[in-house]
Amino acid sequence: MSDETPDDPELAEEAEIGSEFAAEGSEMSSILGDAYRGELDRETTWRSRLDQTTTWGVTVVAAILTWAFSSGDNPHYIILIGMVSVSLFLFIEARRYRDYDVYRSRVRLFQQNLLADALDPSEGLEHEDWRSKLSQDYRTPTLKVSIWEAVANRFRRIYLPLLAVLLVAWLFRITAFAPNEDPLVTAAIAGIPGTFVAVLVALYYGAAIAIVLWPRSREAKGEFEEGDPGEWKESS
Template sequence: MAADDEHTDRPLHREDEDIAAEIADDTETLLTLLSDFYRGGISQATSNQNRIDQTTNWAITLIAALLSVVFSSPDMPAYLLIVGIVILCVFLSYEVRRYRFFDLYRSRVRFVEENVYANALEPTGVEHSNWREELSDDLRNPTFKVTVTEALSRRVHRVYGLLFGILGIGWVAKVTMFTPESRWTEAAELPGVSGVVVAVVLGAFYLSIVVIAKWPSDREAKGEIHGEEPGEWKNQ
């Protein structure tokens, strides 16, 4: 046991400390290392994309189940759809964090594609003159590439805006067309909260969803195809 401790505490040899520096000076070895790094980045990005898809699938399943239950009988309360909106917000919070991790790994993949593979196919110059230093710094000090606001906006714009809209339309239909025996204000009310207040709060919530989906206009997510015209290179 003492021998193991002595072996663990022994400092590294100088050759071991300089091995990475030697790789940096060897172009062939460095390109091999970058290929492995590229494949690893794709694997990490794919794994996080799958986690995002799983959350989205659960959200869709929740909506389908709630709509089936609420519209199965006139006696089912409309506030169940409001509960669904709250749960959907929880799923959205999970997706925002997972999207930021996904974008972190995807940005590294795009960085290698821009500065190594693109220039290898047509050597017209790299996008970043000090790309090796930038990538090295990001590996030593990893940071998210998009803000919470942008991640939230992207997920609402692409997926959750539609899901929230389905629940909202379902709620309006439930308190109006599917409860003919009572006024909509009575069908919409919660314990201690009038139906008018509930409707106003929901209206404000959906207005905020529209604002979030449209803002911010400037995107920082690297590798996103946003607002670009379709390319024609496949037709050439």
Template sequence: MGEETQRKALTSAEIGALAHLYRGEVYRSTLWRTRLDTTTNWAVVTLGIALSITFSSPAASVLPLVLVGILIIFFLMLEARRYRYFNVWRARCRWMETHFFAPMLDDGEIVDDGWQSTLAQDYLHPRYHVTRWVALGRRIRRNYFWILLIQTIAYLGKLAVHPEPMTSPEQLIARADIGPLPGIVVLSLGALYCLSWGTIALWSWRDDQRRAANRPSRSGMG
């Protein structure tokens, strides 16, 4: 075991500056968290409008539920981008909480674990802490899974009950026709749509598990 050295001593002015820095990072984290909630709200509202139009009458078209999927994809991509920014500010706050504020409340010996250098490098060379695919998967798992599930159930429910209750599987395929596209193609595209997001969510979950297992400290940034 190498000899442990004491953490670099900070002056009262430096501690005050660090406290102001932490407050600023908390503000930015909160701001981007609000933007995440806004994007999710847009997705929920547009899905609600599509549901209202589709189920307004037995003769109403199921097409709005299909088209809203395009908007949901757009909102999900936008939210994943915003999440990558949010994750930077959140990680910095957590890093300071774990390595600076928490040790001040701990009676144990405080040693230099390189946290100041890590934080400094993150400011000198800012970067995303997660990839776009990880961000997409996390947002699907935490929010968009339920939005996509409601969309899928509503779409199949509309085909099953309108204009009259379905009596055979063939009717489901026939009712899924959209213009020149046969129902089997539309349903296949819908299955691919759901499977794609499910695969991304599962992959990102496994990637999170792998990174957590290989991370030397649970307080690692990202």
């Protein structure tokens, strides 16, 4: 940081106030504690928004399946409409997940470097410049996760199982509900051939699986790591 004093008296006064807070350990501890509680509250708020979107998706799937199998006269393509609806919820949730990750990454900086170090200083800091990183993030907040990583994350955790249920339901609907017809004939929608519909569905699910399995470095902060969930690890 530069030691030069700003020419503007107001800026100089603000810089001096900031320096005083940084110099006072008790004041800084209080500020960081309040900041941590604030970020934790924002993280919880965005977590609840993610849950709301998931609830909408599950509700829509349940309603569509109930109606689709309530009568043999109901068209099978209502299940395809359900797939489109779930995909819409997926992208809404992915956008919310990117905002959620902003606040979760800040909370993780506090936990990894402030709380963890206070509990066990022998391990040292996770990030030596964590206060600078946090300061920069407050000055210029940025999204840290790409839209494709967010989509892949929500696919793996929530939406792939929902879409799998819809796929099984659609296949059952065009086969078991019309045993005397060719499934590709039953899959037709108005003037659209059933073969074309089946190919579109196959391409959609192929793309979904590719997004989930495509290898890429993970940018999301604070994800639970894979490992044995059993006992606490003893410090060496």
